[in-house]
Amino acid sequence: MRRLISGNEAIFQGAIRAGASYFAGYPISPTSEILQQASLHSEENPEFRFLQAEDEIAAAIATISASLAGAKAFTATSGPGFSLMQEALGWGHVVEAPCVFVNSMRVGPSTGMPTQPAQADLLQIKGGTAGDYYPIAFYPNSVEECFRLTITAFNAAEESLSPVILLADAFLSHLYEVVDLQAIDAEVLPREKEPLGKSQRLFTGTVHDKMGNVKTNDPETYRAWLSELKDRHQRVAKKYPLFEYLPCQDSSVLLIAFGITSRILSPLKNRFSVFRPIRIFPLLEENLKEVTQPYRDIIVVEGSNGQYAGWVEWAIGRRVLRVPCLGGGFKFQWIQHQIEEQLRGGRG
């Protein structure tokens, strides 16, 4: 049945399709609707468990704990809440808990501009918790893709045995589009990790060996653990090299944009080539190198002051031009003007 639904609803329905049976959250714009939907769903389906936690710290810890207990679990928040979830995110990587964290970005830092869209949590999701880890993050740009990528995120979580991040922005969360969810076919991976209450394992955030013995003085154990984590995440990421590339024959300029900015830029696709990364992390390093190679100018248009642009420069080894859409300003005319300004400046 074709229905007018929002990005938030598509994310929730995607989670249900992926087999989610636990949601914990704390109210925050722009993802409060996911919390509300989870609450309504749990009233009608008692096997679906719901917790409105006292804060995002508890919501994230509960999500990971429910995952260890055997439930496919997820939580949803925005930038300020995600900051509070960082502790749990690190823990989730060490105890190997497959689950999904939705972060619909709004203007920050701190309370910022509730609720204007932004895309400035990339560095926060990449490295916000303590230590080294290799998070996987996807970023849709339409309501239908919100549904599909939520399922992908759940699958990637089951494979990587870690929390996987689904990004969105305030714009996308509240974007309404007509979608037929039933007609969407998607593979769903089952839970393979053995749930709690079966054996005598220790799930600890402290560095430990395969037997669950805590090893706080042994660099070898740590190095082996980290390299295994990195390999596992890279192997899973390789399965999902998701991006969209729309080459424009006469153009010597490549625009890079993702999420809602890529939708706003779509009228320019006849003038410029456009590359849209869908898997934000691990970075699409090889694809970026290959795609950007023939272009004279590369312009990254994003809702942050160069967070993705910096990663692109790091990956391809040359400077890129930047159009930062800051403070929730995502107006097409303004962006188009900025692109032209950048190109004029770029030609000297």
Add this chain to the structure above:
Amino acid sequence: MMDRSYKELLKMRRFPHTWCPGCGIGAVLKNVAMVLKELGWNHQNTVAVSGIGCSGRMSGYMNLDAVHTPHGRALTAAEAIKTARPDLNVVVLSGDGDLASIGGNHLLHTSRRNPDITVFCNDNEIYGLTGGQAGPTTPKGTKTITSSRGEPFSPLRLGRILTSQAPYFYARTTVYHLNHLKTCIREAVLWKGFSFVDIISDCIELNGRRLGFKTAHQMFKWFDERFHIVEGERDHLREDELGIAKTEAEEVPKPMEKVEIKPKVPVEGLKPFTLDELQRFDGTGEKPIYIAYKGKVYDLSASPLFQGEKRMRCHIAGKDLTKDIDIAPHGEDLIFKFPVVGRLK
């Protein structure tokens, strides 16, 4: 001969344990294991959850699936596990700093939501693992490495906090009163709902010696002087009492219900309006502002919100606004304040 079968519940291969000689945690762990063994709880039906600290290491010595959470989050993790898997028994083994300070917010809210979990709090009134800093339960005046002139603040009274809202189960005992300790553990485990055992414990190395005690046994004697056991059912415990305070759920007052406000004016005998006629009263010129709601026409000329553009946001004057008002965040009582001037044909 003493029954030593409780050792099946302990990871004996990991012994000797990490705790200092004389520490009270061993007594807590042993008695919890003894009670769980007696009740037939094992790795197929029970999960142990801990936070961070010396006492947070307890779950790792249990021969169960154990979850060692970040600092302060043991209660949240335990509640989520119990919610996701109601068939599992969940016990929390942690300390006062973890549960009451960094996890204080979770203590308030998890106890309020009353999941069927049992919490054993090794309450040694100090941060031991990090070297002896003042904690949330450190008695006022105690000298610690972060309060060299004596802790200036009153301690958190867990007994009062956890017995503020029924239903509750709060037991206070010590590692010196071993029979009482075991009784409290057993009763707490059997309690349906959130139960909390506050086990006053000693930290001889990083607290006791600074207080002037030479041995752990001297601290135990001090516990015996400070506290006495009270028997029987209690609603509350005084600060020097050891015992069990518990109360079943009390009658909950009914939640607030929506009160229907009925308009007083009957429909009959009112001036009839068609939708076209109504449209003329849109506030332009000197005309009044009329709107229709559920078959009646109201005069909203006095409404301060309908001035200027003759509309209140999306509500336009001269229209039937029944649907608009039904989905508006405010109730219909806002409309009933205005005079009725007719009815809709």
